[in-house]
Amino acid sequence: MAALELRLREASPGLLALPWHDHLARWDPGAVAFRDLPVGPSRHLVRFVEADGLLWALKALSRHSALREYEALRVMEARGLSAVRAAGVALLGDDAVLVTRYLERSWQYRRLLLRLPDDAEGHRARLFEALASLLVDLHRNGVFWGDCSLANTLFSRDGQVVQAWLVDAETAEFHPALSEGQRRADLEIMTENVAGGLVDVAARRGALAGAHDRALAEATGVGERYQRLWELLHRRPTVASGAPDPVAAHLRTLEGAGFAVDEVRLEPAQDDTGQLRLSVEVAARRFHAERLRALTGLDVGEGQAQVLLGDLRSHRERWQRQRHTTVPESLGAREWLSDVFTPGAARAHAAQHHRGDPVQAYCDLLEVRWLLSEREGRDVGDEPALEALARHLTPTGAAAEVSVVDVPTEELPVVVAEPESPPDGHRDPTSPPT
Ligand SMILES: Nc1ncnc2c1ncn2[C@@H]1O[C@H](COP(=O)(O)OP(=O)(O)O)[C@@H](O)[C@H]1O
Ligand SMILES: [Mg+2]
Secondary structure: OOOEEEEEOOOOHHHHOOOOOOOHHHOOOOOOOEEOOOOOOOOOEEEEEEEOOEEEEEEEEEHHHHHHHHHHHHHHHHOOOOEOOEEEEEEEOOEEEEEEEOOOOOEOHHHHHHHOOOOOHHHHHHHHHHHHHHHHHHHHOOEEOOOOOOOOEEEEEEOOEEEEEEOOOOOOEEOOOOOHHHHHHHHHHHHHHHHHHHHHHHHHHOOOOOHHHHHHHHHHHHHHHHHHHHHHHHOOOEEEOOOHHHHHHHHHHHHHOOOOEEEEEEEEOOOOOOEEEEEEEEOOOOHHHHHHHHHHOOOOOHHHHHHHHHHHHHHHHHHHHHHOOOOOHHHHHHHHHHHHHHHHHHHHHHHOOOOOOHHHHHHHHHHHHHHHHHHHOOOOOHHHHHHHHHOOOOOOOOHHHHHHHOOOHHHOOEOOOOOOOOOOOOOOOOOOOO
């Protein structure tokens, strides 16, 4: 038998105790705490295991691929990219198991799209926007994905938007910077894969008529979203010297899109007299998240932070009107955190039967309250919004509508030992019948 070589980044006794000396496919479900979580379409055997109170994804693949992917995920983590977190690798001769932290509260596109109405354009658009944004982030960091697809991405809710996470880095390559050709090639792979993934969903729904054209249009649309974002980040407008307005406007646009500005550069435009060329280096897309953290200590997603900062601002403005005095930002933030957000998040989370995440529940509450108020033409207050959340009666198209498809991990079944039929990692226990 081949000798075992195990590398773990977390000294978890539960992980260490797993039967690594045997092939994953042969692990005894009676002895290992497998969890029957849904797995997206995959080439390799993927199983989920609970150890020390945490969930881990285990993927069986060749030694070469496992080492490559382990390294790739670590580099992505170091660069602050949104990818699943590599936790370890077990090598057994030519075979290996890659261990990643299970990405909590994420969905695969198939589960998500099958649970939403076919014409849920707003939800689909959020998914596509997230994927385009992930690809832009990877490319900005010199990562060629090589297999961008819906199946290789996980999605999580982030305020009123969606965040995409890379889950399969087997083909990823790192370069100092990507050439036009490399980016184009990656976009072509993405378009083909995404169209394929969407046709697959349509087929499972039994709605293949017109599905190919729609899928291709939507996949092409992801590329267009990518181009728009790429262009925004690489725009280098010329400005007249001594004219700060266009510069400020450009910076506001970037920050509005969530990019924290790292460096603003103004250099003489080559062919011009007095004209300057503006270029902006941006950091990770966490502008609002960093701002909220500085003010309140809350560490949330960029999309959630945008929503929460808006809420904080409107409360502070109200307090200032009521008290006829300025409320300093730091004081307003402390008050908002203790008197508004903390109780509000607890109530919203309770209304959603403690499913999902309290921060997201509060964002849902704000959104639903806003939509209901708009419909009524007056502020309806929290109660009707909490009621709507509790009864899953959120207005159609609301980002909060998706909260009903969230399945809390705690409620997912544990795999029981059944020697004749070992756990099938590819079963989705909550899939609609196909
Ligand atoms: N860390 C993780 N958290 C949540 N789900 C995961 C994780 N790793 C893998 N998965 C699930 O397993 C599926 C297959 O993983 P992937 O790495 O794409 O394997 P393959 O190389 O076989 O395609 C993913 O689509 C996802 O549903
Ligand atoms: Mg994959």
